[in-house]
Amino acid sequence: MSLAIPVGLLADRWGRARVFAGGHVALLGAYVGAGAGAGTVATTIATLVLLGAFYAATDGVLAAVVSQLSATSSRATAIGTAQTVVAVARMVATAAFGVLWFAVGRGPAVLTVAAVRTVAVPLALWAVRDLDTGSTGEDATVRQAPQLSGASATAGRTPPRSPARGADEE
Numbered sequence: 001m002s003l004a005i006p007v008g009l010l011a012d013r014w015g016r017a018r019v020f021a022g023g024h025v026a027l028l029g030a031y032v033g034a035g036a037g038a039g040t041v042a043t044t045i046a047t048l049v050l051l052g053a054f055y056a057a058t059d060g061v062l063a064a065v066v067s068q069l070s071a072t073s074s075r076a077t078a079i080g081t082a083q084t085v086v087a088v089a090r091m092v093a094t095a096a097f098g099v100l101w102f103a104v105g106r107g108p109a110v111l112t113v114a115a116v117r118t119v120a121v122p123l124a125l126w127a128v129r130d131l132d133t134g135s136t137g138e139d140a141t142v143r144q145a146p147q148l149s150g151a152s153a154t155a156g157r158t159p160p161r162s163p164a165r166g167a168d169e170e
Contacts, residue, residue: 003056011061015132020065021125023057026050028117035110062086065131 011019033047063079070078101109 003053004060007053007056008060008064011057011064016061016065016068017125017128017131019057020061020128021121023054023061024117024121024124026057027054028114028121030054031110031114031117035107035114037107068131 007019007023027050030047030050033043033050036043062082066079066082067075097109097113100112103109104112
C-alpha cells in the first residue's frame with residue numbers, strides 16, 4: 001500500500017501503459033527471486049517488495065485506464081467488470097501454475113512462468129502503446145492538468161503572460 005500513491009503519481013507523469021508494463025516487469029523480478037531458491041532474508045524481502053510494486057503499478061493504474069476508456073455513464077460498471085476479469089484471470093492462472101508446480105516442481109515452474117512473462121510483457125506494452133496518447137495525438141505525459149480558477153488559485157503568484165502580449169506591453 002505504501003507504493004500505491006507514488007506509483008500512481010508516476011503513472012500520471014510517465015504514462016499509464018508504461019507503468020502498468022513496469023508492474024509486470026516487477027512481477028517478473030519477483031518470480032525470478034522466488035524461483036532462484038536462494039532462501040535468504042534479503043531475497044525474500046526483495047521478492048515481497050517487487051510483488052508489492054506489481055500490485056501498486058497494476059491495480060490502481062488499471063482502474064485509471066478503464067476510466068479513461070469508458071463512458072462516464074458506465075464508468076463504475078466498466079471498472080467493476082475489469083476488476084472481475086482480472087480476478088478470474090488470476091484465479092485461473094493460479095490454478096494453472098499449481099498444476100505446473102505439481103508436474104515439474106517449484107523452481108522449473110517459477111522459471112517457466114518468468115520466461116513466458118519475459119516474452120509477454122514487451123508484447124503487451126506494444127499492444128497498449130497508444131493508451132497514453134490523446135485523440136489529437138498529443139502525448140498524455142505532456143498534457144497539463146487544468147488550472148484552478150479564482151482568487152485562491154492565484155493568491156501570491158504573478159499571473160501568466162498572455163502569448164498575444166509582447167514584451168514591450170508589460
